[in-house]
Amino acid sequence: HEDNAGIAVYWGQDAREGDLVTACN
Secondary structure (H helix, E strand, O other), rough: HHHHHHHHHHHHOOOOOOHHHHOOO
């Protein structure tokens, strides 16, 4: 679960790029 929290933050930061947002979906 702790890993998920770290990933959430990671995706959140890169979400601005818009690239990883597509990968996350």
